[in-house]
Amino acid sequence: MVLEAVVQALRRVEQLKSQLQNVENLLDSPTIWDVQQKAIELYRQVLLLELEYALDQKLEQDLWNYGHRKFISALQGYAKDKNNPRCSEAQNLLIWFLDSTSGFYVSLLGDVCTQFKLDLPFRREDSTFGLSWPEKRYPPAGAEKKSLHYICQHFLVHLGDIARYRNSLKQAEIYYKHAVTLSPMCGHPYNQLALLAVNKGDNLSAVFHGVRSIAVLHPFPVAAQNLDKTLSRCASAKIPLDGKHCLSGAELVSVFLKFHALLKCQGNITEAKPLIEIMGKTLTTLVAIKNFSEWKLVQMLVINIYMLKTAKEKQKELILDLIGTILSACLLPIYTMTKDSDLLDYSPMPSMKLTFEWITLWPSLLEMPGLVEKKQIQPGLCNMLDRLSKIVNSAEMDADFSGLALPEDKDIQGFLPLNDYLSKLKFSQVQTNELEIPKIRCASLLKVGESLVKLFPDSNSGQNASVVHEQFTASDFIRSLKDLSVSQQSIPDSFTIRNGSSATSPVHSDGNSWETGKSTPDSSGSRGSINLKCGKIR
Structure with a gap:
């Protein structure tokens, strides 16, 4: 019938x-x-x-x-x-x-x-x-x-x-x-989200969703063409890069997209290379004053990983350099935190967790020039893990969070370059209490971070703890905080360096911010310290 x-x-x-x-x-x-x-x-x-x-x-x-x-x-x-x-x-x-x-x-x-x-x-x-x-x-x-x-x-x-x-x-x-x-493995809805982002003028989300539409089991046929169109527009962005102008969050995103557009659409390595250092310095400051959202950092990581997979050899070195620079920029402000518990709502935590999970899938990355040259990553990681161990108790460490999908995991479900990690997670389980997520994330990050430390070529050497960011020193950091004015943030008005010197940096804002991100004002006026167990700040 x-x-x-x-x-x-x-x-x-x-x-x-x-x-x-x-x-x-x-x-x-x-x-x-x-x-x-x-x-x-x-x-x-x-x-x-x-x-x-x-x-x-x-x-x-x-x-x-x-x-x-x-x-x-x-x-x-x-x-x-x-x-x-x-x-x-x-x-x-x-x-x-x-x-x-x-x-x-x-x-x-x-x-x-x-x-x-x-x-x-x-x-x-x-x-x-x-x-x-x-x-x-x-x-x-x-x-x-x-x-x-x-x-x-x-x-x-x-x-x-x-x-x-x-x-x-x-x-x-x-x-x-x-x-x-x-x-999540079908690319069509991601392509449509990219179209929406283009209509809103949100180029970062447009590129992110374009990448998601391609890097899935069932990619959407025209997504690659749409992605190239979006990046081509980003390549022509005019941004003041004279070294004197402090970039806002929106300008940093424009520099990031211009970097990838120059590599992917034009193959212009010469013009793209100087943008890496500019992004590192600006991002450290923006993250420190809580003016760069965790969602943007996750989007940037996904774009970096995809571009790395599809790039040519010389371009791969630059993209790895950028990934290392961003990771270093996110680790440095942790030295300025007075309280270890500040890590619970530190915006780079989700993206750093995903970065560490990705590197543990491909340990050989630590031997490639882009990351090998970032000597500040390992001591920064050790500093973060030391602080995390003080806020995560033994019961939380013993709990099995290996199958728990956190919000950042759900945001990238189906992303093929991280599929070996994502396939181990249970996405259909009951929603976790939002108040517990930061603590669970810290416990998970502590575990993956401890595994990652062992993968460093010189992990048995204790002297690396004295290494500080070579291209972005503490004095640079404080100077940038003095100069930068963004989105009505209250900046910690003093950064004390453990060698006895201090710098006062009251900052006023001009209201500039990236339209898709939400800033979290830090109005506590707290003081931070850069604690170096060994060596002096260069």
Whole structure:
């Protein structure tokens, strides 16, 4: 009975599809709307009755392309033509059709979940609320879970597209993110998130999501082309790099993207190399005054890892140099912390944890020039681990957090270069209490950090603890804090160096900040100290 119904529906839809090919005269062809309604209903029936077969035949794509996308594109063309006397009529028809299409996909998503008893995080199964519905006339054929997740993701992506066409960008983002949670290994929703980021002018997120759309098990075909377009725009960014101007967070991001654009799009190593030192100095200061979000640091790490994997040999050396520089820049401000507990909400912690997990997957990285030359990483790491050991008790250290997915892990789920690490995590487990996350992260970072220290070529030598950042000394750090003015931050007004000298640095702000990040003002006016157990500051 089911097979017969499916065969009849497919025969009929093939007849109607030929009529849907031509949508040039939508405003003067009332019968085309009747054809469209009949066709999408037949597609719906086949998807619900024989999902696996429908997916094999790519009927879900035909449903979108012939049943909706062609109509939307045609109406958008009419509405944009201001010389068309029926422009207003087309605009009203477009609004109606977008509402109708959105309603159709919301209803179809609900039908699939009900028909196949699918329980999703953002749409609970009806039985969860004690609801029950009569059985359908034709019971559906069995469907694999991955197929159900794929089709629901497909619906969510197009619901996001429709919201984007209606300029409801926040709603579109919600749909796309729901689509990501269903199937993190599929690149399509990441590409759509990249389009949203471009519309907002957030180039860092655009490049990040472009990378995510490519570096997955099922990449989106046009994502690489879209990524190149975004980077090409970033290559032409004009940023003051005279050495006297203190960069804001937004300018630092622009320098970072310009660096990768110069390497990937132009292969310009000469112009890209000087940008590394500039980023290191600026990032140390921004991190110290809590004016650079943890999310941006995670995005930058993911971009760096992907670019490293796809770069040529000479370019790889520069990217590794940048990764080492960023890591050093994040480790240095820890010396200035008065309280060890300040590490709990230190913004670089998530990105540093992921960096250490990545290096433990590829220990040979520590022998490559970009990281070997960063002699300050090992003592900085040891200093951080020493402080972490004072805030993580023995019970927390003994607890097994190895399978716990923290927020930064969930943000990069499906990212192939870190798949060996991510595949060990349980992403479907119960949500962890947000108040416990910083402590768990510190315990996890302590474990991976202790493993990493043993991988350093000279890990048995104790004298390395005296090495300080060679390119960015403590006096440079304090001088930059004096000069920098960003986003109304209250900077610690004195940094005491353990050799007896001190420097006072009151700073006022000018309101500049990167629009996608949230700064956390440090208004405590606390004093920090750079504690060096061995040696003097150079």
